[in-house]
Amino acid sequence: MKNFTFPKSPTGIQGLDEITNGGIPKNRPTLLLGNTGSGKTILAMEFLVNGIVLFDEPAVFMAFEEKKEDLVMNLKSLAYNLDTHIANNKIYIEQVLINPYEMRDTGMYDLEGLFVRLEQAIHKVMAKRVVLDSLDKLFYGLDNKILRSEFLRLLSWLKKMKVTAIITSEIGDHFLTHMGIEEYVADCVIALDNRVTNQIATRRLRIVKYRGSFHGNNEYPFTIDEKGISVYPIISEAFQQEPTSKRISSGIKDLDEMLGKKGFYEGSSILISGTAGTGKTTTAASFAYSVCKAKKRCLFCAFEEAPKQIIRNMGSIGFHLDPLVKSGILTFYYSRPTLQNLELHFLAIKKIINEIKPAVVILDPITNLMTEGPNSDIRSMLTRFVDFLKTQHITVMFTAAITIGSIERNPSDEGISSMVDTWMVVQDIDIDAERSRSLCVMKSRGMAHSTDVRKFKISTKGITLLPIVANSKGPLAVSKRKAKEHGNLSTSKESIWVKENSPQ
């Protein structure tokens, strides 16, 4: 019995088959739990439609909740082509009305009527996949004893019929959950959840149990769009990817010098963080410009400035992006962060990536997306997204706006900075009472990078990085903190400096 693999029925749903190691138990019932609006019906229907389209397995859908017409209508917005499948006898949808006015207290009864109908329906299309949606409506008002025995009978009957079935049910403060019968009898239990945090709803999926099979234990975010359901497990391929030693120029000659004289690694992730007005977008745009000039495609995702504004602003310092956009080598994605949740943003971006296959993706700024949910969520989302990009060998650059104050005090930024391969900080510094921009490379995995803080100069000719030289005879005042440290070490020098600069 070594290497026994449980027979499985692939759902064809992106991500779900990965989590379940190949699908739900074949010829067995699976219980799909979830609150109202968590996507049970859609997931169940997609399982059936995929069965028809991908695996040539006809299907039966027993609807206890919705009318057949309503169901077909509601799913019209998704590309399931139900009408065609119905016409081709590939799917049979039957509405089972549960009459609430039936008297049920004259003695014992069972749900044989349902079994008769189900058997007829299965024979009608020679179904291999069956969905019962939902149990709550079917078992509404049922005596507990009858409910339990009929549910068990239904499960063993479905097994006997050799159909792969999904039975949906509400979760939460419900009699079924109180009795916990679903947990004991089904071979596979999947729970869906639609949680609202910070006014943004996020859908999640979790395999509660899977008898006789390994499965992912985590909660996985999933989305529903016009193409159906997509579940996002952390992609494991990223860790098996062979990292490249090829380099890509940052577009700033002096910065390449600082990065081991060659620039970034191809397919690495780069973070630029800094306070407002320090030149993050400019650095990112200059990277995009140089990538496009090297005849590589670039996707610029703007969450703050509109693309036209970026194009105008960058034109003023010699980066003419407009022709690049027109030739199609540079693509802008612009969206308001609050428009939709982060997953949908990433989904939209992923779609564009799959279409245009860029070499570089820029997200400016990632911190605007941070308002969208708790940081742990964002982090896992970003991790997944970066993993995805790594599998595609795409170099990604994020910018992050941080508030004035230490970076250490900003946990969200720290969360990202530990995740990326190269981290650069741009900040304002005071040199001789003059405000200057500075740039330093905080970390850069796998290369001997400079530890200098360089003066960061934006002019009509682009960006140049200069060593910091104080104009006066005073010592270097790299930053306020350093100045203070310096001051503590050599008070005498400091005092001279102060004397020299103080008004006469």
Added chain:
Amino acid sequence: MRIQNKMKVNTQALNDNGGKYILCLFVSGKSPNSALAVVNIKAICEKYLKNRYELEIIDIYQHPDLAITEEIVALPLLIKKFPIPKKRIVGDLSNTEEVLKGLGLV
């Protein structure tokens, strides 16, 4: 007003039908519940509706299509078709009092 109208129709219907009860019992083969329901309904009819009822017993296994048209899930199921209002009574009909209530005989 509406209720009054309904009452009127009700008596009308009863008169049209000579006051006969039309009952239909759906069973699933010879299952214990079904067998019991048959015995019970026959006894009730003989006792309370003697000579003024029509009882049809239908085995759903023989007529599976009726399960859809009659919207049947739970079995055995007794449907009182006349006099209106139509009434659906589920169970083996052992609780005579409840059955009589359902048939409008109490």
